[in-house]
Amino acid sequence: MNDRRERRPARPERIKATHVFAGNPIDRGEVERRDEEWLTAQANSPASRMLPMWQLNVPVSAGQTLSWFNVDQLRQLQVDSEPIFLGILDGLPHFVVDVSAADRGAVESDGLTFEDARTTAEYLSGPESGIVAQARAQLSWHGRHGFCAVCGHPTRIARGGQVRRCPQKGDGGCGTEHYPRTDPVVITVVHDGDRCLLGQSRGRLVAMRRYSALAGFMDQGESIEEAVSREVMEEAGIQVGAVRYHSSQPWPFPSSLMIGCHADAATTDIQKDDEEMADVQWFPRQEVLLALQEKSEILAIPGPTAIAHHLIRAWATGEAPQP
Ligand SMILES: [Zn+2]
Known part of the structure; x- marks a missing residue:
């Protein structure tokens, strides 16, 4: 030792x-x-x-x-x-x-x-x-992940849990090693100067007037900037310009990494994805500042355990770079 x-x-x-x-x-x-x-x-x-x-x-x-x-x-x-x-x-x-x-x-x-x-x-x-x-x-x-994704044989824990191994071929498996994965999600506050773009996912949160930053899983073969651009276009029909990284948050449900960004809006006409989004709106800074104090009658934003809260706060208070 x-x-x-x-x-x-x-x-x-x-x-x-x-x-x-x-x-x-x-x-x-x-x-x-x-x-x-x-x-x-x-x-x-x-x-x-x-x-x-x-x-x-x-x-x-x-x-x-x-x-x-x-x-x-x-x-x-x-x-x-x-x-x-x-x-x-x-x-x-x-x-x-x-x-x-x-x-x-x-x-x-x-x-x-x-x-x-x-x-x-x-x-x-x-x-x-x-x-x-x-x-x-x-x-x-x-x-x-008790079974090998390649051959279906039961896998065994190694390195204290950092890897699961499929037994070697002679022991009935295929020898593949499987590693615990983390799934990156981009989450973005898009803004156009004095307004920011927030959305409401279908199904949840609608009754609570709760809006949040737009978010989605990154696709394979995609940069963070490309994922932000695609997600915002898909969910809101908005074209983004510059994308700036702000901070990240592990989100163990089950194993995401939230990659928090701000992005400048290059267009402003919303065309939302009706299947995924109940609503997408531009909210003026004044309203967002009220929502941060839980005083808005039309807008509620996620609490401080979520990175969305801090992305929204950074924009509203001017801590994030403005376009
Ligand atoms: Zn296997």
């Missing part, structure tokens, strides 16, 4: 987290996780910290912090799921474990409750919400 530690790359200085779900303080243990023996020992060590998640819900204490188990507490649940190694924090190995096979009521005790991850984002500390983002995305991916 000492040799390995010496080879460890220096830990980068903590990046300042801008958004909820960013700012995970765990060192992902790139070197340690290659040692299967070490991992097995840590997964059975009384010093290790285990985060039990029940159907991807987050264990929260009465004091609204994450509730960690030790190995003994976990064993009492008698679940048969393999711990996923998150990494090392304060010198201790940290794991996430799927305890969905246990009776939820039996696990929820002594002030521990399982909460929806989106809800916990409203009160957990920034670093803890970062841990939730990693833990939830990892557990969700493993839950959906």
